[in-house]
Amino acid sequence: MKMNHIGLFVGDMDKAIEFYTQALGLRLIMGNTKIEEERQTAIGKMCIAVFGEGFKGFNIAHMVTTDGIGVELFEMKERAERHDVDFSRLGIFHFCLQTDDFEGVIAKTEKLGGKVRMDIMRYHPEDDSRPYKMVYLEDPFGNLFELYSHTYEETYSSEYE
Template identity: 50%
Template sequence: MSYPRSFSHIGLSVPDIENAVKFYSEVMGWYLVMEPSEVKEEVDTAIGIMCQDVFGEGYEDFKIAHMVTSDGIGIELFEFKQNDQNAPVFNHVPTGMFHFSVQDPDIEGLVNKIVENGGKQRMPIRAYYPGEKPYKMCYVEDPFGIVFEIYTHSYEVTYSSGAY
């Protein structure tokens, strides 16, 4: 029998982990559950072996921090030495993830806070059902070039026909 799995966490690669922790804690309100720390390449510990499985040989070291949202979704931040310091070019076409989404009923306030803290508003705030339901959305970008979306209401309420 198939059943829906819950979402555990998402990993984001950032050029400056300390500034990313500051942005995501102060702007998004996410809790820091593990301070930025350095992981060195080695194969003597479980984490060292796992990292080599994922990144291959030669990654040398990286910094990692763990944050969590109000609903318990983990945010894993990575800073690699080899990280391209330029913001990624937004491209929604290739297979793979091109955004994640957060929820805040005060979408205007959050968008303004993102922009005030070095991020970008990528589009106007739009209503899903203008004049009918109060659901809104907007794509934004953090100061590191990571694109994400903001919803005013939960995913299931936004797409269900019976709500409101």
């Protein structure tokens, strides 16, 4: 199994594209595209199946990470202004990106309207040979994401001890 893409709700497509390209370094592969609620096309039928009757339409953009994982941005016509994380509900609550420019991404996140949710943490502070860092951030719309300095496998696998 390979990861293919994630989809995120955003409140302002232009601001979202700027944030995800400038702060996080994603590459835009399909710009802001308007989707209307309709039943004539395959995409229209699929959207009604996913969002239900009356979703009215949305804007969508497609981006990719440097390792080819897709990120779909959805700006719904009718929406809340900000995503509030409800930790009492089941479901996905964050995604994680890895970077070699850890502090730079944090600074760009804040500069472009995102937030740092915690102090930077080291997973193995007692082991200087494992300088793996992480931090939780959020985009300008309240979507949580985690930032890692090393791979998931390096961070958690006992093979790297």
